[in-house]
Amino acid sequence: MTSIVMITGASGGIGRALARQLSAAGARVVAVGRDGTKLEDVDAELRVTADVSTAEGAALALAACQDALGASPDGLAHCAGSTLIAPLHRTKLEAWQAILRANLDSAFYTLQAWHAARGGQAGAAVFCSSVVARIGVANHEAIAAAKGGVEALVRSAAATYAAQGLRVNAVAPGMTDTPLTAPMLGMPALREAAGRQYPLGGLQSAEQVAGVMAWLLSEGASRITGQVIAVDGGFTTIRPLVK
Template sequence: MSESHPPAPVALVTGARGGIGRAVVERLRRRGLRVAAVGREAAGLADLGAEAAIAADTTTPEGAAAAVAACRAQLGEPPALLAHCVGSTLIAPLHRSTPAQVREVLRVNLDSGLFTLQAWIEALRAAGRPGAAVLVSSVVARIGVANHEAIAAAKGGLEALVRSAAATYAGAGLRVNAVAPGMTDTPMTAGLLRVDAVREAAGRQVPLGGVQRADAVADAIDWLLSDGAARLTGQVIAVDGGFTTVRPLVR
C-alpha cells in the first residue's frame, strides 16, 4: 500500500508581477509549496508557473477578501503563508505632492497591506490554523530620506500595523513580520537606475556597496515564511546592505 502524504502548504503572493513578488513566487515553488499568485490582471501572471493565478485589487477590502477566497476555492484551503508584495513609490517633496498623489500612495501601500492582512487573518482564524505573513515596507520608513514623505508615511503605517497585528494574533499561532528593502533593482525603479550616475550614487550610499537585486529581498521573505523563523514575529528586517544602520567608510 502506497503511503499518502498531505498536500503541500499554500502560499498567497500579492504583487506577484513585480520584481520582488516574482522572485518570491520562484522561491516558494522551489521548496515545494503551492502558490497562488495575485495581480490586478491574471494574464500577466501566466508565466509565473504558480498553481493559481488570481486577478484582484487588494487595495480594497472586497478585493483583498476576494483574493483569499479565490485561493481557498482553487487550492482547497486558505493560505497558511502570505507574502504581500504590492507597492508603489513617490519621490517628491511634500510641498510638491498633490492630494491625489498622496492618497494614491496610501491606497496602494497602506490600504492594500491592511486589507490583505485582515482577509488573511480572518480566513485562518475561521479555519483554526496557524500561519505566517510578511509585508514589504521600505528603508524610508526607518530613516529620514529627503523627498519621500508620502511613501514614508505609508510604509511607516505598515510597520506599525505589523507590530500590532503580531501582538494581537500571536496566541492564535499567526506570525506577522515585514522586510524593509533599500534601493532594489526592479521594474519599479528601472526608470531611475537606467541613469548610470543615479545608480552609482545610490550604490555609494550603501555600506556593502552597489544596488541590490530582488533576489536578496525574496530570500529574506522566504526565510521569514519558513520554520527557520518560527520564533520571529512583530519584526521588521532591513534588507538594505547596512543603509539604515551603518555609514559606509569614506576612502
C-alpha cells in the first residue's frame, strides 16, 4: 500500500469511504476539500482546506502535505467533482463552466501539481470518471464531456509518465449511493427504478467504488496503468438475458 495518500474531495461519499479503507490499511491519509468543516470527521492524519479546481489551490494542497508530513504523497486519489443532469439546450454557460472546473480543471491541476511534487519519484494516482463518459445517457451532456476529458487525461498522462514509474488510472462508477445522489434516490420507487438499470441489480455503494480505487493504488495493481475500470454492475458492457 502507498504510504501517504492524498484524497481530494475527501468530504464526499466516495472520498470518505476511501479514507476509512486506506487509514485502516495503515496509510497516512491527507484529506483535501474546499470546506474545512466538512473534513473534521474524515479519517485522516492531515486535513487541508484547498480548492483544487485552481492551479494555486492544487499547489497549496501538495505543499501543505510536504510541510506537515515531510514528503509528497506517493498516492493520489482525485474524488473531487460535481454532477449535472440537464439536456444540452437547457445547460446555461455558468453551469457548463462550473462542471468543467469541478471535474476536468480540478483533475488537470491536481495531477500537474502531484507530478511536480513527486520530482521524478514513482507513485500511483486514481481518478473518478463516470459511466456517462462511456455510454450515452440522456441529459448528461455536460458531465459526460467533462468526465470524458478526465479519461483522456488519464490515458495520456499514463503514457507520458510511465517511464518515471507513475501509474495513472481511473474508475467509472455507475450511480452510487452517496449524499450527492441522495436527492435523486429519496423515494423508494426511484431507487428501485435506478437499480433495475444495472445487470447485477441495485446501486453501487461508496465502499465498493472506494475498494477498487484502493486496489489501484496498491502494489497488487503494480502492472496496471492507463486504465478506466467501470464499477457499474455491468451497465456499460453487458445486457442481461430478459426473462
